[in-house]
Amino acid sequence: MSSASPRFVVVGANHRSASLGLRDQLFVDDSGVADFLVGLKARGLYEVLVLSTCDRVEVWAGHHDGDMATSLICEAYGARAGLSPAALAGQLYTHVGEAAVRHAFAVASAMDSLVIGEPHVAGQVKAAHRLARDAGTCGPELEAVLQAGFACAKRIRSETHIGEGPVSIAAAAVQLAGDLHGDLSHCSGLVLGAGDMGELVAESLMAAGLGRLSVTAPRASRAEALAHALNANVVAFENMREALAGADVVVASSGGRAVLVTSEVVTAALKKRRRKPIFLVDAGIPGDIEPAVNRIDGAFLYDLNDLEQVALEGRATREQAARSAWTILDDEVSLFLRGRAARVAVPAIVALRQRFEETREAVLAESHGDADAATRLLIHRLLHAPSETMKSVAAEGADWQHMEKTLRTLFRLD
Template sequence: MSRAAATPRLTVIGANHRSASLSLRDQLFVDDAAAADFLVDLKRRGLHEALVLSTCDRVEVWASHIDADSVQDQVAAALAARVGVVAAALSGQLYRHDGADAVRHCFAVTASLDSLIIGEPHVLGQVKVAHRLARDSATCGPELEAVLQAAFTAAKRIRTETVIGEGPVSIAAAAVQMARDLHGDLSRCTVLLVGAADMGELVAESLLAAGVARLLVTAPRASRAEAVAASLNGNVMGFETLREALADADVVVCSVGTRTITLTAEMMSAALKKRRRKPIFVVDAGIPGDVEPAVNRVDGAFLYDLGDLERVALEGRAGREQAARAAWGILEDEVGGFLKGRAARVAVPAIVSLRQHCEAMREAVLAEHPASPEDATRLLLNRLLHAPSEAMKSVAAEGPEWQTMEKTLRKLFHLDE
């Protein structure tokens, strides 16, 4: 195998909001407590340099390996084992990126340009947690580390040079303001977070920061609810108790995104009846929406989706799209610089060999003519140029390759300057 063929390359295997259902992503979800065992399993399967990124939007393995097909097979087998199916059952629901495409994907994910909500601020932190867990498990080798550090730099530059991250934060701030307008002092309010998607978690975090004292969390999959509740210091409710929990909530944040209605007008009407018409502020943060639009016609229910809150926050679509274009421009610049730098490393072994070869010749010539620098340097030049000169004559005599060699030679030694 050639040196180039043996060079490790980045490969990404995963399932996200575009390729797989929420139900499958929930089954594949790898929480922080399970990450170490999952990485050990990957290592057993021959993937010694890998991390697992598991969020509400995606479950991915980023791995550096010389054989991308092997990465795909082993990651699919490891993920299938979590679901309790054969790897073939995941066919069509997993995607794969290799080489430069994988680098670009990792940069985009880290900068939150591949999220359901562009600019969502949790993603960078989630990648950093995945990085830390991989380091703790000794699966973050030099190739993966280089990609991650470059991705963090790109994400920071995008956050600094564009307003891409302001939109989601403004939406959450708008939700807090609307909740205050309706309920006044939030310290007496209970928030119910339904689902575990990042935007819902961001809104819940903002409400807690604004003084909300009690947070209830529920989700179709209990482990997801438990993970979010642990990070936000909330209490977990069984998803089957959603109807009962609604009656306790002053603010409901829905963030499930199952493409089916989670909260209906009938459920809201029943909850308000139990509350004696004490109003409920509902934030539909699901993509697609989780709340039946008819909820807004229920007396005492005040429903705002992300578009409504964005308008309150005075963040227009045109501004978002302009920031996204600028962010992608920065990302492509960073990806290009990274790939160029990594590609240049391929030449390093040959450069080292060339320098060692020339140094050995220099030492031999000095040993033969220690007292005559002029004779030594003349002999050194003759020896250095003899083999390349003979090779060039041979190539020129054979024909078509000479033009390429001559162009390379002139570029290497600046012969035209």
């Protein structure tokens, strides 16, 4: 990408860079995306989208000045969270140019996720793309990166087995829930928190016929957004204990520092259920359910590691797939960047062809149909100005060697 062209920029916070508290402050639900994008546009970012999930909040933008775009995005984050730039420093990451493109491809391909290969991540990026288009902030630079990123994700899914393991984590949860309770259509479920992995497990349970589903989270807006996506009910977080007692399947996916479900809470729930068993999935990182719960009769607790043991034949297969996926991703990034760089030459090529065509028409008019005279005159006209320029450069002692090398490369004289 040349400096004259828009540069791709990503500024954000994810599960590795920032605390859950900050991510909650920066979180933008779907209903607020349009206003947030309009605010960024008012600051001077005309090509921009926001990707806001439990695990990450990122702004993707196309702008001619990477530093300026970064500053504008950080200002918007600060205004949203009510924090100073100093308070945000160290919890936000910034990628510009090639690094930003690689990051975007990695996100779209689910290579930058908590669990590598989860296919719903691409759906989240597509949803962010759709909201940006609706808000009128998806310009050509952003569109080009997105389409290339989606193509990269599709190639990785078709050429590697990267999606098989993580997808089967949710399938393993469904299978184990069915083994315990039988027909899931007679069961009720509860999702605690709004993490991406918990959402994936809940989606799989619903697809398998789970009868009823409720959602609760420490932050009400998160619970409402997830409940809307899953077509589920919302339960106030302060009523979590009562909801847990009525749930046959519990999926915890907050990933906060505090344990949401203790052994005391589960014991009380089982007592109310008259010892009817509960199947619990701890999809939080760090965990949301106290490990001691697994020692309680009637409570069947599985965390992500447990589900992986059920679902995967071995880590080696996924690691090999991940290595292959990264190789494909880097190939796609290089291909995209080469294509974008090549477009810089297009205006000059068009101008050169136009000049040649104008010269050809003039020579044909002057030669009166004499083909030999026309071709000789054409060669003379086309080479006159370049020849004079080359002589001048050589006579003035300028960088003739560089010009000669370029000339021989252009016309393949060697």
